[in-house]
Each structure stands twice: as C-alpha cells, then as structure tokens.
Amino acid sequence: MAVTAAPPAVRWITKPRNLEQEAIFRRELGLSPLVAILLAQRGFTDSAEAARFLNPSLDDLHDPRLLPDYEAAKDALLGARERKEKIYVHGDYDVDGVTSAAIFTRFLRRLGCDVTVHVPHRMKEGYGIHESAILAAKEEGASLFLTCDCGASAHDQIAMANELGMRVVVTDHHEVGANLPNALAVVNPHRHDSQYPFAELCGAGVVFKLCQGLCQELELNVAHFHRAFLDLAVLGTVADVMPLTGENRIITAFGLQHLRDTKKPGLRALLKLIAEGKPLERLNASHIGFQLGPRLNAAGRIDDAARSLTLLMEEDPKGAEAMAQELDRINKERRQEQEVMLQEAIEQTMASGQDTRNVIVVSSENWHPGINGIVAGKLVEKFHRPAFVASINVETGEVKGSARTIPGFNLANAIEQHRTLLLSGGGHAAAAGFAVKHEHLEGFAGSLHDYAGTFLTPDDFVPTLTIDAEVTAGDADLRTAKELVKLEPFGVANCTPRFMVRCLEVQRIQATRNPEHFRLVLGSPQGEVRSAMAFFMQEAIEALSPGDRVDMIIEINVDDYNGLEGVKWIARHVRPAEA
Numbered sequence: 001m002a003v004t005a006a007p008p009a010v011r012w013i014t015k016p017r018n019l020e021q022e023a024i025f026r027r028e029l030g031l032s033p034l035v036a037i038l039l040a041q042r043g044f045t046d047s048a049e050a051a052r053f054l055n056p057s058l059d060d061l062h063d064p065r066l067l068p069d070y071e072a073a074k075d076a077l078l079g080a081r082e083r084k085e086k087i088y089v090h091g092d093y094d095v096d097g098v099t100s101a102a103i104f105t106r107f108l109r110r111l112g113c114d115v116t117v118h119v120p121h122r123m124k125e126g127y128g129i130h131e132s133a134i135l136a137a138k139e140e141g142a143s144l145f146l147t148c149d150c151g152a153s154a155h156d157q158i159a160m161a162n163e164l165g166m167r168v169v170v171t172d173h174h175e176v177g178a179n180l181p182n183a184l185a186v187v188n189p190h191r192h193d194s195q196y197p198f199a200e201l202c203g204a205g206v207v208f209k210l211c212q213g214l215c216q217e218l219e220l221n222v223a224h225f226h227r228a229f230l231d232l233a234v235l236g237t238v239a240d241v242m243p244l245t246g247e248n249r250i251i252t253a254f255g256l257q258h259l260r261d262t263k264k265p266g267l268r269a270l271l272k273l274i275a276e277g278k279p280l281e282r283l284n285a286s287h288i289g290f291q292l293g294p295r296l297n298a299a300g301r302i303d304d305a306a307r308s309l310t311l312l313m314e315e316d317p318k319g320a321e322a323m324a325q326e327l328d329r330i331n332k333e334r335r336q337e338q339e340v341m342l343q344e345a346i347e348q349t350m351a352s353g354q355d356t357r358n359v360i361v362v363s364s365e366n367w368h369p370g371i372n373g374i375v376a377g378k379l380v381e382k383f384h385r386p387a388f389v390a391s392i393n394v395e396t397g398e399v400k401g402s403a404r405t406i407p408g409f410n411l412a413n414a415i416e417q418h419r420t421l422l423l424s425g426g427g428h429a430a431a432a433g434f435a436v437k438h439e440h441l442e443g444f445a446g447s448l449h450d451y452a453g454t455f456l457t458p459d460d461f462v463p464t465l466t467i468d469a470e471v472t473a474g475d476a477d478l479r480t481a482k483e484l485v486k487l488e489p490f491g492v493a494n495c496t497p498r499f500m501v502r503c504l505e506v507q508r509i510q511a512t513r514n515p516e517h518f519r520l521v522l523g524s525p526q527g528e529v530r531s532a533m534a535f536f537m538q539e540a541i542e543a544l545s546p547g548d549r550v551d552m553i554i555e556i557n558v559d560d561y562n563g564l565e566g567v568k569w570i571a572r573h574v575r576p577a578e579a
C-alpha cells in the first residue's frame, strides 16, 4: 500500500531589494526594472561585470596557462606525443567523468597521440582509481597515466603507478587535502596555491581548458576547438551541478548551442531520442539535468559506465542509435528500481517514526547502491530532513550509503564528526557517501540524531521557497518573459526567476491529459486574465475551487505554441490570498 505524508508547510521568502544598485544598472546599462532587480539580487555590484554576464563571450574565457601545473601537464602530454608513447586516460563513472574522458581521448587522438581510455565500474572498482586500472595501464604498455575528474586524493594509487614506471598527470576538480599526490602535474583549480581566477570548473571543464591551452600552444584553430568540444564540456558542467556563473556560464551558454547542433553521432542519437522525433528548437540546461544527464548516468549507476563513454566516442550513426536506445532502456530500468526503493524507504521512514526525527537513516539488503543518492534526495524533498540511504551487503556485513540534506545540516561535517564509527566516508556539504559496519548502523543513526539536535531548530525543518520579486499580473507579461531570456541559461547559482503575484481569482481549473498536471485560468484585481500551468501540484490544485482568491509563486516563460507568441506562467506554489 502506498504511504503518503502530508506535505510540509512551506515558508515564502522574498529576497531583499537593493534600490540603489538597481538604479545604477537601469541608468548605466539601460535595463528594465525587473532585470535590474534580478542582477542586483544575484550579487552584481559592478556594471561592467553585469554587462559581461548579460552578454557571455568566448573571449572572456580565462587563460588556461593560469591553471596550476599547466606547464608540467603540457610538457608531459606533448612529450608523450612526440615520443609516441601510450597515454592511459582514466575518467569516472558519472556524466562528468565520461565527458572528461571523451574530451581527452578525442582531442589527444586528433593530435596523433596513442590513447587508451578507461572509466571505472561502480560495483567492481568503486569511486576513483582502482589498483586494477593501474595494472591494466601497465599491461597496455602506457607510459603516461592521465586522470580526469578523479585523482586529487589518490596518493597510494599514484605512488603505485610511479613504482611501475609510469608518469602520472592528474586533472581533477575535487577538493584537495593538505598534501598533493606525487604526480608530475596536479591540474586542479581547487588547489590551495591555485592562481586560476575561477575555481568552480567541473572535471570536463578542467580538461576542456587544458586542451584549449594545448590548442593555442600548437597554433591550432581555437574557434574550431570550441565548436568541437563545448558540447561535451557543457554536459559535464550541468550534470555535475556546477554553479552556472563565471566561466561555467560561458561554457554553458555556448555549449548548449553547440550541443544542439553537435555532429557527434552518439549525442545526435540521444538528442533525437529525448525530442521524440520532433526537432529540438531550444536546448536548455534542464534538458541536460533531467533528460540527457540521467540517460548518460544510468549505465554507471546500475550497469557499466563504459557504455556511455562508447556512445560519446561512436562515429557510426546506426551504431550510435542502437547504443542510445540501450542507454534509454537502462535508464528506464533504473527509474523502475528507484520507484520501488523510494516507496520502501518512505514506508521504513514512517514505520520507524523517523519522519519526525532529526535525521532519517534507512537501509535494505535489496537496494541498489548506485541509486541510493537519488532516493536520499527524494526523502529530503518529502520529509525535509537530512536523509542517509544505505545498501546492506550481507556477505561482507558492510553497509554502503549516500546522504543528502537540508541547508542547515552540512554532510561533510557530519561525516567528519563520525569518523571513528565509519569505515569510510566523504563528500561535500550537500552530498556525501559513507560505509559502516552493519552492527554500527543503529549507533550511527542515533548519534546523527543527537548531533543534529545540538544545532538544528524546528525552523530548519520547514522548507522555504525563495521569491525574486513581487510583481503584478500586468508586469508578468510577454515583454517581461522576453527580457528574462537575457539571464539564461538558468541553473545552479543562477536560478530560474520566481515571482509572487498576489490576490488572483481562480476562474477555471482545467484537467490535462496527465492527471498530475492542470491548467488554471486566473484573473487579477486589475482585470487581466492569465493562464498558468501547474505541474505535479495535484494536491494543492484539487483543494482549490473557482472563485477562490490565491497568492501564487510563478515562473514567466515565452510560449510559442504553433508560432503564436504569448506569455506562459508556470505555477510553483499556491496559498490562500493574504488579506
């Protein structure tokens, strides 16, 4: 039986305005009031910088030579090319890891290098570099072991590669410890001594920049290089949930265009599949986040990431189509498995009363480790508490899990606090992985609850929705919708703008073909009539009746249905009108 919990109340928070800064932007950049409000809120304090944000240019990409150890990496790569030595590229099993590996492999082969490429198998090798990969590289006769999206903390593995007589170049974007691994070069913008102006590149971004540098070095056509590789760089950047600001914004803005027009048969096949036969007019970051990314990730989660890499490397359109279909099938399987796991996780949470504890810890022998992270994220959405979801391995007596969290609870700190209880663990503030002996799992859960109790307050368990500005229905029109396009691409750290409109009268509630989606017809106090789509808000919409007055949080889009341009609202939240 399906178990449902009442959705938690949501607090609406309107971001503060900066009237002075807005006035400067309006005056100096000739911006409309709404765009000026949004730029001021997004932290811009300088007109020149705001103008660069509104008009991303490839000329504003940073000098790759500023990357730490750029020179040493360049010398190692070009040296291997000159000496015709084999280069072993080692990536990772997620989208960033396979796109990084694909950029290196495609680019270095174009330069005439002899390249073998490997991405790890999640179940057999686990995260990062496994000994078996180093032995395989040696076996293949590689002289240069080149990592991407991993290696920053692989001290032992890199020492082993050195002992076997290979040279090692690490490229990565994960946090580094006090000591760097003993490689010829460690190209990582997170190094404490990094002079690089932007630290938030993903693994594929670092590889893209390093190759861009080689391109300049060899006096190759850099514009051509951009066209050929931004499609892969944008996939890694968006799928790895990087902030879409600074250099990532440039990579994303241009990468989305190049991805839509990509010539790579594998990507063409994937795009065709998600467009369901229709041509894709526009491609935005959410296409990567919700459609392309999950398909490229699915193989790494429950099968072998090498399948995704093969698709990215494929040159034959027929073969690419079959591979894309196969990834789609694996993704469907992943989704089905996830549905079952989620239902069980919700039942376990409720049955054990953890829906009111500080931290949720659930586990099962039947759960797939590659899907725990997604399920943890869904539990956080549902219960608004930190969630640890784990798979029990009965043979080893070990439990491996993933955690996701709410803003007030930092997972990296929580893992650090419990080092002695854990077999291993690590990650970021918002996402982490851990392993613990089965007999210690209950103690871990109890300790997490107590630990969280020392600083979390009831307020931390109330989800919030952030509103960029309050507008009238009159303001939220087609012209505004068109202006907001200037701020795209939206994603992490540059979110889709959300607005509050007060006191709308519900005139009609229309069902759609999908029972989870509704169309609302709304009237404003000034007499405008607008329609809004409400996706996955069944419960809230079914509680409404015509004649009700509501406040609503909306997104404002351009709708060009059948060539007729209009404004389209997307409802994000609704509550009875205040006053």
Ligand SMILES: [Mn+2]
Pocket: 096, 097, 149, 173, 202, 203, 204, 240
């Ligand atoms: Mn990454």
